[in-house]
Amino acid sequence: MTNTSKVITCKGAVCWGAGEDVRLEEIQVDPPKANEVRVKMICASICHSDITSIQGLLPYFHYPLALGHEGVGVVETVGDGVTNFKEGDMVIPTYIGECKECEHCISGKSNMCLTYPMRFTGLMPDNTSRMSCRGNTLYYCLTFGTWSEYTVIDVNYLVKVDPSMNPAHASFISCGFSTGYGAAWKEARVEKGSSVAVFGLGAVGLGAISGAKMMGASNIIGIDTNDMKREKGEAFGMTHFINPKDSEKSPSTLVKELSNGCGVDCSFECTGVGPLLTESLEATKLGSGKAISIGAGNEVTIPFGHGSLLFGRTLKGSIFGGLKAISDLSIMADKCQKQEFPLEELHTHEVQLGDINEAFEMLKQPSCVKIVIKM
Ligand SMILES: [Zn+2]
Numbered sequence: 001m002t003n004t005s006k007v008i009t010c011k012g013a014v015c016w017g018a019g020e021d022v023r024l025e026e027i028q029v030d031p032p033k034a035n036e037v038r039v040k041m042i043c044a045s046i047c048h049s050d051i052t053s054i055q056g057l058l059p060y061f062h063y064p065l066a067l068g069h070e071g072v073g074v075v076e077t078v079g080d081g082v083t084n085f086k087e088g089d090m091v092i093p094t095y096i097g098e099c100k101e102c103e104h105c106i107s108g109k110s111n112m113c114l115t116y117p118m119r120f121t122g123l124m125p126d127n128t129s130r131m132s133c134r135g136n137t138l139y140y141c142l143t144f145g146t147w148s149e150y151t152v153i154d155v156n157y158l159v160k161v162d163p164s165m166n167p168a169h170a171s172f173i174s175c176g177f178s179t180g181y182g183a184a185w186k187e188a189r190v191e192k193g194s195s196v197a198v199f200g201l202g203a204v205g206l207g208a209i210s211g212a213k214m215m216g217a218s219n220i221i222g223i224d225t226n227d228m229k230r231e232k233g234e235a236f237g238m239t240h241f242i243n244p245k246d247s248e249k250s251p252s253t254l255v256k257e258l259s260n261g262c263g264v265d266c267s268f269e270c271t272g273v274g275p276l277l278t279e280s281l282e283a284t285k286l287g288s289g290k291a292i293s294i295g296a297g298n299e300v301t302i303p304f305g306h307g308s309l310l311f312g313r314t315l316k317g318s319i320f321g322g323l324k325a326i327s328d329l330s331i332m333a334d335k336c337q338k339q340e341f342p343l344e345e346l347h348t349h350e351v352q353l354g355d356i357n358e359a360f361e362m363l364k365q366p367s368c369v370k371i372v373i374k375m
C-alpha cells in the first residue's frame with residue numbers, strides 16, 4: 001500500500017430506505033483492500049436509475065444506500081496487488097467489468113462479462129462494504145457510490161482516462177450518454193442510410209441520436225413531450241422531432257408518417273415508461289424492425305402488445321448500450337476528447353454535494369438534461 005491506510009471521514013449522500021429522503025451524511029470510507037483503489041471524487045452526475053434507486057421500486061437496491069453511479073475521480077490510495085493504476089490517475093467507474101477472457105468477452109456477442117459481472121448485492125466482490133455511516137454498513141448502487149467525496153472501487157470496474165478531460169463530460173460518459181450511444185453503435189448496429197426513432201430525449205436518448213448519426217442513419221426521429229428537447233436533439237443529429245402532446249395520434253403512428261408510412265428500421269426506448277415499449281416496437285418496419293429497450297422504468301412487469309412482436313419484429317434489451325466496459329468506454333473517452341459529440345449540451349445544471357436535495361427540484365425544470373454534482 002502506497003498511501004495512508006487510514007479510514008477517511010467525509011461527506012456522502014445516503015438514502016436510508018426505499019422512498020426516503022436523500023440525506024447528506026458524514027460517512028466513513030475504509031482504505032482499499034487487495035485489487036481495489038480509493039478514489040477522491042472530482043464530480044458526479046445524476047442518471048435516471050439514481051432516481052429509481054431512491055424510489056426503491058425495483059428489487060436491485062439495498063439500504064442504507066450510498067447513492068450515485070456516474071462520476072469521475074482521482075486515485076487517492078492503491079490497494080495491494082494493484083499494478084495498472086497509481087495515485088493521481090483520473091478514473092471513471094463502470095458497473096460491468098471486462099476480463100477479455102470469458103465466453104462473452106471473447107465472442108463479442110455481449111458486454112456482460114461473466115468474470116466481473118454486474119453486481120446486485122450492493123457490496124464489493126468479497127461481499128463486504130468499504131463505506132459506513134454511524135456504524136451502519138452502506139450498500140453501493142451496483143458497484144460503488146459516486147455521490148460522496150471518496151469511494152472505494154474494485155480495479156476491474158474502473159477505466160483510466162486522460163487527465164485533461166473535462167470532468168463533467170467524463171462523468172456523463174460513465175453511464176447515461178454512453179448507454180444510448182452504445183445502443184445505436186454496438187447493440188443495434190444501425191446501418192448507413194437507415195431510419196431510427198428515439199423515444200425520450202434525456203441523456204440516454206441524446207446518446208442514441210448521436211450514435212445513430214455516427215453510424216450514418218439518414219432519418220433520425222426524436223420523440224419527447226418536452227418541446228425544449230427539440231433543440232437538444234438537433235444538436236446531436238436528430239432530423240425530425242415529435243411531441244406526442246401535439247397530436248391525438250399514437251407516437252408509433254406519428255413515426256410511421258415520417259418514415260414512408262412503414263416505420264423505421266430501428267427504434268430505441270429510453271424512458272422505461274411501460275406503454276412506450278409496445279409503441280417503440282410498433283414504430284418499426286413489419287418483418288425486419290428492431291426495438292432496443294434501454295430505459296429502466298419503475299415497473300418490474302409491464303403489459304406488452306404481443307401483436308407488434310408477432311409480425312417478425314425484434315425486441316432486444318440492452319445494458320450499458322452493449323459497450324464493453326474497458327475497451328469501448330476508452331473509445332468513448334477518446335471520442336469525447338476529439339469532441340465528436342457536443343456533450344456541453346447535456347450540462348445544464350450544477351449543484352454542490354452539500355446541496356444535493358436542490359438537485360431533485362432542478363430535475364423538474366424542463367430545461368434540465370444533466371446535473372453535475374461538484375464535490
Ligand atoms: Zn469477461
Ligand SMILES: [Zn+2]
Binds near residue numbers: 047048049069070175
Ligand atoms: Zn445510469
